[in-house]
Amino acid sequence: MARMKFICDAERCIECNGCVTACKNEHEVPWGVNRRRVVTLNDGVPGEKSISVACMHCSDAPCMAVCPVNCFYRTDEGVVLHDKDVCIGCGYCSYACPFGAPQFPSQGTFGVRGKMDKCTFCAGGPEEHGSEAEFEKYGRNRLAEGKLPACAEMCSTKALLAGDGDVVADIFRSRVLRRGKGAEVWGWGTAYGSAQGGTKS
Amino acid sequence: MKQRLMILGLVAAAAVLSACGEKPQASGGSRYDAAPYAGVGQSPFQQPGWKAGDKTSWEQQLKARAQYGMNDYSRVATQ
Numbered sequence: 001m002a003r004m005k006f007i008c009d010a011e012r013c014i015e016c017n018g019c020v021t022a023c024k025n026e027h028e029v030p031w032g033v034n035r036r037r038v039v040t041l042n043d044g045v046p047g048e049k050s051i052s053v054a055c056m057h058c059s060d061a062p063c064m065a066v067c068p069v070n071c072f073y074r075t076d077e078g079v080v081l082h083d084k085d086v087c088i089g090c091g092y093c094s095y096a097c098p099f100g101a102p103q104f105p106s107q108g109t110f111g112v113r114g115k116m117d118k119c120t121f122c123a124g125g126p127e128e129h130g131s132e133a134e135f136e137k138y139g140r141n142r143l144a145e146g147k148l149p150a151c152a153e154m155c156s157t158k159a160l161l162a163g164d165g166d167v168v169a170d171i172f173r174s175r176v177l178r179r180g181k182g183a184e185v186w187g188w189g190t191a192y193g194s195a196q197g198g199t200k201s
Numbered sequence: 202m203k204q205r206l207m208i209l210g211l212v213a214a215a216a217v218l219s220a221c222g223e224k225p226q227a228s229g230g231s232r233y234d235a236a237p238y239a240g241v242g243q244s245p246f247q248q249p250g251w252k253a254g255d256k257t258s259w260e261q262q263l264k265a266r267a268q269y270g271m272n273d274y275s276r277v278a279t280q
Contacts, residue, residue: 001260075234126234130241143237146248146262153270163267164260171272178274 002165003059003078004121004143006152007172008051011182012159015040015050022154023054026122027139033103035119036151052151052160055080055101055119063093063102077143078165079121084137087115121162122149 015038023029023036036054057080064072064080071086072093093116094102105114124141127134134141142150152162161168176182238260240253247253251262268275 001263073234075237077237081234123237124234129235129237129239130244130246140246141237141241143263144235144239144241145244145246146240146251146259146266148263148266148270158271158273161267161271163263163271167264167267168271171267174272174274 001077004057004123004163005078005165005168006054006056006121006149006160006162007168008053009159009161009172009175009182010049010051011175011179012157013038013050013052014157014159016156018154018156019052019151019160022150023119026142026150027120028135029117029139030105030107032107033105033117035101035103035117037100052155053099053101054151055097055121056099057119057121062096062098066092066096068092073126075123077123079123079143081120081123081125081138082116082118083126084115084117085126089113089115091116122147 017038020034020036020038024034027035029035036052038050038052040048040050042048057078059078061072061074061080063082064074067082068090069086069088071082071084071088072080073083074080089104091102091104091113094100094104101118103117105117107114120138122140122142124130124134124144125138127137129141129144140150142148147153149162152160161171236256238254238256238258241247242253248262248266250265251258253259
């Protein structure tokens with residue numbers, strides 16, 4: 001198996017926020033924390049483009065590089081996860097991440113910054129799979145249930161693709177070939193290392 | 202005699218200086234996480250069609266799910 005990857009097809013995304021809602025519902029994410037967001041470029045201008053953004057589970061993750069307590073780890077499937085029992089909530093990962101993925105709940109006393117929370121690719125965390133502790137800290141572990149991330153599976157237009165990088169790339173490639181455009185998809189270069197990505201919308 | 206004194210001196214120095222070393226500063230890091238193909242045990246949320254603990258069947262399950270759920274061109278072709 002290749003690495004688990006997300007890619008958002010900007011030609012298909014209609015800014016319905018179904019992915020955001022699916023994520024919040026699936027993991028019971030607290031108020032104020034958004035593991036996934038939909039960003040619209042040139043909003044209101046004809047030809048505007050929307051993309052769904054979360055942790056891209058980078059191959060060379062900057063958050064992992066800057067974490068002072070080494071709370072991040074990468075699974076064999078390429079999913080970047082973190083241990084909330086080790087995280088100290090310093091926020092370095094938030095500054096390092098180019099996608100703004102790390103989130104910090106601020107429900108404590110005096111608006112204290114809590115432990116970091118981010119997209120887990122629906123792969124839970126370092127607790128027993130399917131346990132109550134895993135759900136409370138990281139949300140559902142859909143990968144261990146034999147499912148794919150809820151955001152992509154709930155996407156109404158199938159703009160958001162998630163899964164094995166080879167499969168995702170094949171699906172996207174077939175779309176580009178059929179419609180004759182779209183190879184310059186946003187985020188492709190960052191996630192897959194292609195020189196042509198990320199320059200146009 | 203001189204050799205014995207030298208050995209004794211080295212042993213004494215090692216004993217005295219042993220407290221001057223640094224303690225290991227490596228943090229514990231993240232804990233071990235089980236592989237996703239291990240499954241979630243007896244859970245009603247476990248998707249049927251694959252065998253927990255079998256990596257190959259788990260990979261096939263995810264690939265089939267991605268093709269069926271996200272590749273609308275292949276779905277149209279099979280209908």
